[in-house]
Amino acid sequence: MNRNLFCLATATVLLSAATFTAQAQVKVTFDHNPNATATRAFKFKNVPSPAKDDAAAKAKLLLVEGEADGNGADAGALTDGDLPTEEDQPAANFFWNAGTGGGRLQIDLGSLIEIVQVNTYSWHPNTRGPQVYRLWASDGAAVNFNSAPKAKIDLATCGWKLITVVDTRSKDGDDGGQFGVSITDARGSLGKFRYLLFDCYVTETSDEFGNTFYSEIDVVARK
Ligand SMILES: [Ca+2]
Ligand SMILES: [Ca+2]
Helix, strand or coil: CCHHHHHHHHHHHHHHHHHHHCCCCEEEEEEEECCCCCCCCCCCCCCCCCCCCCCCCCCEEEEEECCECCCCCCHHHHCCCCCCCCCCCHHHCECECCCCCEEEEEEEEEEEEEEEEEEEEEEECCCCCCCEEEEEEECCCCCCCCCCCCCCCCHHHCCCEEEEEEECCCCCCCCCEEEEEEEEECCCCCEEEEEEEEEEECCCCCCCCCCCCEEEEEEEECC
């Protein structure tokens, strides 16, 4: 089994298991603008458009596991408020290296923030459009807190809380276009956290190019 297949198989098992532990009140909303209607405006039916002045704008980003694809932007593109202007624009997106199964990105907001929404955006003409990840969060307070847990470390054992699982792939595989994901909680707040960790997976393993073109990550704080 090659590494990609192993990662996907592992991801599938983990995603299934995670569904049962995610908090019931967390809601994942996502919209898909197909290639024919996607535009640089990133306008969605339900999900808000990306913001420039959200709580992630000044956050520190750390690639805990995995590496950026040199053909794409560095991780800073995820929080710069700038968006790709066309459907296949590597330099305006962050994506994990080709031939790898994804990676772990940690976001340090600098202080405890009450988070109302976490929104993620991507755009690609085919299989690198959809998003597959698990979102974890932490206040950093646990005695055994590990701010940069490598892939072999179970996040639940080192001070992290699973917020939810995101998988926007369609069953028919028609995944080209733009995706907007919004993670919220029925109680109005996801909780007070300083750190977020995105545990990202490839969308497919039929070739080496299954890592999503991520355009922006917004963290919306309670005002
Ligand atoms: Ca961006
Ligand atoms: Ca932003």
